[in-house]
Amino acid sequence: MLGDQETIAAISTAKGIGALSIVRISGSQTPEILKKSFVSGATTTVWESHRAHYGFWCDPQSKNKLDEVLMLYFSPGKGFTGEEAAEIICHGGIEVTSQVLSAVLSAGARLARPGEFTYRAVMNNKMDLAQAESVLEIIQARTPQAAALALKNIQGALSEKLSAFEKEIIFLLANLEASIDFTTEDIQPVKYSEMMKRLIPVIENVENLLKTYLPSRVTKFGLRTVLAGKPNGGKSSLLNALLGASRSIVDENPGTTRDTIEAEANLAGQFFCFVDTAGLRSATTKVEGHGVVRAYDEIKSADIIVYVVDGAQGLSNQDVEEIKKLEINRTLICFNKSDLNSNAIGALSLFGLENYNAIVSSAIAAQGIESLVNALLKLAQERSFGGEVDGAISTQRQKEGLEKTLLSLNEAKTSLAKDLSPDLISFSLREALSAIENTLGKNVSEDVMDRVFKEFCIGK
Numbered sequence: 178m179l180g181d182q183e184t185i186a187a188i189s190t191a192k193g194i195g196a197l198s199i200v201r202i203s204g205s206q207t208p209e210i211l212k213k214s215f216v217s218g219a220t221t222t223v224w225e226s227h228r229a230h231y232g233f234w235c236d237p238q239s240k241n242k243l244d245e246v247l248m249l250y251f252s253p254g255k256g257f258t259g260e261e262a263a264e265i266i267c268h269g270g271i272e273v274t275s276q277v278l279s280a281v282l283s284a285g286a287r288l289a290r291p292g293e294f295t296y297r298a299v300m301n302n303k304m305d306l307a308q309a310e311s312v313l314e315i316i317q318a319r320t321p322q323a324a325a326l327a328l329k330n331i332q333g334a335l336s337e338k339l340s341a342f343e344k345e346i347i348f349l350l351a352n353l354e355a356s357i358d359f360t361t362e363d364i365q366p367v368k369y370s371e372m373m374k375r376l377i378p379v380i381e382n383v384e385n386l387l388k389t390y391l392p393s394r395v396t397k398f399g400l401r402t403v404l405a406g407k408p409n410g411g412k413s414s415l416l417n418a419l420l421g422a423s424r425s426i427v428d429e430n431p432g433t434t435r436d437t438i439e440a441e442a443n444l445a446g447q448f449f450c451f452v453d454t455a456g457l458r459s460a461t462t463k464v465e466g467h468g469v470v471r472a473y474d475e476i477k478s479a480d481i482i483v484y485v486v487d488g489a490q491g492l493s494n495q496d497v498e499e500i501k502k503l504e505i506n507r508t509l510i511c512f513n514k515s516d517l518n519s520n521a522i523g524a525l526s527l528f529g530l531e532n533y534n535a536i537v538s539s540a541i542a543a544q545g546i547e548s549l550v551n552a553l554l555k556l557a558q559e560r561s562f563g564g565e566v567d568g569a570i571s572t573q574r575q576k577e578g579l580e581k582t583l584l585s586l587n588e589a590k591t592s593l594a595k596d597l598s599p600d601l602i603s604f605s606l607r608e609a610l611s612a613i614e615n616t617l618g619k620n621v622s623e624d625v626m627d628r629v630f631k632e633f634c635i636g637k
């Protein structure tokens with residue numbers, strides 16, 4: 178990245194008024210900046226690493242004191258970034274913090290780009306890319322489970338698994354290539370059956386790791402639960418009942434919810450992200466039309482769909498048509514407005530839909546909401562979205578990296594099974610190696626790095 182040699186600085190704490198703020202500095206100019214701006218009672222300017230040093234932060238030119246601070250110093254190779262670095266803990270006012278930062282900048286640093294400290298940590302091998310992604314995740318975590326998952330991955334739980342795959346692939350390649358290189362000499366070529374024995378468990382382990390994506394995504398973002406159905410069935414009212422608050426607009430005129438509305442809720446320890454959608458019908462306006470398209474998109478990608486039927490009207494042909502498109506294991510049919518008609522559910526068997534999970538509710542009378550929650554929890558459990566996800570993959574990038582690895586490993590497996598030439602197998606294994614190394618962040622393009630770090634805030 179351009180400017181990698183420069184010394185960077187930024188405020189690492191959230192903007193706002195607090196007791197303390199932290200201004201971070203990283204790069205080889207750190208000691209110069211400290212000499213110019215940090216005044217303490219100490220006679221030395223050679224700071225001990227990992228120690229808090231008490232003093233004042235001053236304007237580098239006028240030497241006016243700006244704040245009373247604690248300065249943490251990290252010698253080269255020791256801190257978060259792997260570079261010589263310092264963290265200035267100053268008072269948490271907006272004005273005083275920005276004065277300290279300005280002084281650091283005028284003493285020779287430049288403002289860091291988003292995620293640049295973590296980027297440098299990766300470039301200096303303090304962590305790999307998968308760990309860097311977990312740094313972002315622990316900052317963004319909104320549930321204890323998501324924070325725990327991210328912490329484990331910062332500590333290397335996922336990287337260990339990825340590195341183990343890398344090692345195995347290298348071993349297979351080395352054996353195979355040794356036998357290619359020395360075929361003219363009197364060296365025993367590697368037995369394909371032996372290679373197969375070693376390759377199969379790698380493939381299985383990659384497959385298992387890929388399976389952790391869904392639970393870890395749910396841990397991070399909640400179980401995406403879409404409320405769908407014809408207009409006016411009571412989707413918005415049910416969402417509000419579930420949340421215990423008026424989040425979604427309720428109106429007696431059909432077609433009120435035009436865009437999707439998202440709301441998060443923790444129900445009995447399960448983290449849900451509810452999505453209220455536009456009613457499914459031929460839209461009367463262009464805006465509503467967009468809403469209906471979005472609703473179908475949401476249905477497609479939902480973890481769970483709550484299909485709301487207007488119980489007062491009963492199950493219509495359109496309802497039946499829509500429900501038939503939904504997979505049973507991720508659908509719950511909710512016959513709402515049971516205060517007006519509690520028998521509508523009986524119609525399910527008339528249309529061969531009796532195998533679907535279904536409940537009866539009245540959003541208005543606050544009846545059946547508990548059954549709705551219980552049915553949702555049961556569905557969540559059946560789909561095993563919960564549970565421990567130790568060392569799980571958690572980003573789309575990691576998932577794609579593993580999918581590529583798996584594809585190439587399977588190609589190698591097919592070639593081995595068909596007794597094809599070692600060159601061909603070696604090619605597939607090299608592809609797999611490159612994919613797994615990319616997942617760890619080795620030899621990735623600047624473009625990929627940019628994409629990962631643009632998600633970060635400045636100061637991280």
Ligand code: GDP
Nearest residue numbers: 409410411412413414427428429514539540541
């Ligand atoms: P949506 O279009 O599916 O989101 O439906 P809304 O939640 O906006 O509700 C449409 C209309 O039905 C509103 O007038 C609600 O007050 C009413 N409604 C919603 N749930 C119930 C219910 O359980 N019983 C009765 N009687 N009316 C309801």
